Amino acid sequence: MFELTIAFRYLIPRKKSLSTALVSLLSVVVISLVVWLVLVFLSVTTGIERNWLQKLTSLHAPLRLTPTEYYYNSYYYQADVLSSASDYSLKTIGEKAASLRSDPYSDSLDAELPRNWPSPERHRDGQLRDPVKETFSLLNELKLDYQDYEISGALLRLTLNHPTGMAGSGSTLSQMSYLLSFMDRNPRFGSLILPPSIEDLNSMLKSGEGQIESILSNSHINEVCVSSLNPGLIPENVELIAFVHPQTPNEALIPLDRETKVPNGWQMGHLSRKGSVWQWKSNFGKIIDKPLIRTHQPLTLLVNRLIAAPELSNVQLSVTGTLQGIALQNSIRWGDATISSATTQIKFDQLPKLSPPWAFEAAGRCYLPEPSSAGQPFLLPKSYRDMGVKIGDRGTLNFASIGAASVQEQRIQVQVAAFYDPGLFSMGGRCLIVPKTITRTIHAASQTFSPDGSPTNGISIWNGPQDTDLLKEQIEESLRKAELLPYWKVSTYKDFEFSKELFQQFRSDRTLFLLIALLILLVACCNIISLLVLLVNDKKREIAILQAMGASRRSVAAIFGSCGLIMGALSSVIGTAAAIFTLNHLDVVVGFLSALQGHAAFQPAFFGQTLPNQLSNEALLFVFIATPLLSLLAGLIPALRASRIRPSMALRQE
């Protein structure tokens, strides 16, 4: 196309048309900036939304089946209240699925059914319909990953025994909490479990009787810190600088380096070892028999090998390190060592021989540690970690048990098994993951409903979150065919009460920004109009020459339209390259913005620890369609003006 060739030539900056070149450069820079901004913003917000959705659907599943009023009013559900076989209590979906009898009511053993009692729904063969078991088998036929869930509420009281954290030693933390049953078949829950921190490990080692081996065998200890120095670590005939206080002559304080200043009231001397005898040389040389040697600050030692033992004091460490420039190497007992660097394992290919005392994932399923005398294991949202809670901390879940004449407070002993990331949803900070036995106990005692008013139990379906709407239709169709649809409400993550508003807010924010971006882009593209008007004026004679050679008006318009299109495409490419570069160095940008404002530019509680930095395909599509299109439209106005130039007039002006 000769139009494109000419358009390219016209856009190459030339000395004689400096003003055109400057306007052209300005247009490209402005549009590139807008493209960059749109891409970065949309990529980050899309990434945040994706992460949020991933966490939401990992915890609550993309699809849920919840019982309808029809289910709760059915004879099938109500029969348990009058049946001795059901202990006269309503059953959850999980209990219904596990029960051997669909109809627990016995004419001979149980009281007579009231008159207004719902009539049982039966199959043609007279068998009572069992909507739970039938639905489970239907979901099996559809080859879906599913599991029933139960929700309950209780008051959590946690005892904090750590001197660190916001709460002091021995303080209690109370919080009304929302309990979600632990779903071991949830294929994505493992991604939400946070590995134990160094503080968790140290805390567990200090208080975890009988768990030392399982803790150490499922962790890799890289470094430990010690304060009291094992004499065996220090080579013989080596002189160390040490401080000694006249009142405690048996205690030597060894600085980590030789330049450390002597504390007030202390004396400096030199310490060396001959066999098991320490030699203390100061102004008044003295031999110390059984010295207590401490380091001035904790000394970090690199752990090369660790031999676990049931008792912490028997754990052997093969360590290396340096003290005052002297290499240390020996095998020591754990002593007062604290872990300063370690990695813990929470994902296993197979079930580990010695299970860790924290929640973990093995072969695609999630596991809680075995219940101990300290209580039932449970998971806390990660916000509790900031409050000083550690894995292994103990507490109780308190709930009211409604009896015939009184309301009694009941307690269940619990122990923190792990922290998890609840993502961003309104109940996230108060949602505890507990074993199903706890939710059932609370349900049986008080028939509570969840704090947000959603039903206390249902079925989570893990397939998705792509094509959830299609899957929802398929499930509804299958339930309809099996005449089970009246019992269930099928909802996707878009309908969940606790996340619906946030989800809609995300969408509307993005739409609003897209509109603003479009507007800014339009304004930026208006620069192209000024540029091309200048260009048309500049090239009037050439337009006339081309027309004299047979170029049609459409061809002339196409030349200037192409100029707009080329500038739009070029700006898109430059803006995209800049956006990719920015996204790859997003931490630097966030750091700069934070430094500029004097506080964190993006709150981790809302945005996560790091901002997503993947280029959004949706944003890229928007930019690569909207920018050239708007540029083309902007180019059309001067293009039409160019096409109306009368060649005879333009040629005559020469």
Next chain:
Amino acid sequence: MTILQAEHLKKSFFDPKRLDVLSDISLTLCAGESIAICGRSGEGKTTLLHILGTLEAPDSGTLTIAKIPVTPRNAHRLRQQNIGFIFQSFNLLEDFTTLDNVLMPARIARLPTDANSAAYQNAIENLREVDLLNRAQTPAKLLSGGERQRVAIARALCNNPALILADEPSGNLDRANAQRIGQLLIQCVNVKKKSLILATHDPDLAALCDRRYLLKDGLLC
């Protein structure tokens, strides 16, 4: 065969008074025929040439080129296929090379212009005839006046048009160059058997044409 037929062409300008530039022009041009239109400056030679070349529409009258009546819709196509222009001020595309300029009419007509194409070979041949083959890749802005007009002649012949319209082709050249260009133009037209309408006030150049007209008071005589 008639290549151009103009009947009762009229053209007036209002600037600000009405000025009848062409009062009643009728002209017939056969294939291979050359005519010269002489006249003083401002008599309307360029206007007549623009109208005959379909660059401008007459106020009244009819124009037929290659037996096709000219309308605003087909004007550009008739120019592409039948007409080659040579202007007094050369009118080359400054940002392009000599060869690109010569090939431009073929590109506008969407003809293939790769090295094996007929249009390309024709352009090379035309450049050779005007003795500028060695300057094929030179940017047009670096050419001298005489060279530019020779490129313009080669460009006018690019699409093998039946009619060449030349408006004072030697007007901006010195005498020696003007003579050379005039002779070259006539030679090219004769060799390639093209029709030529030449607007000039150079009597020597006009003498080389088959017929000569004087444009005066809007009439050809």
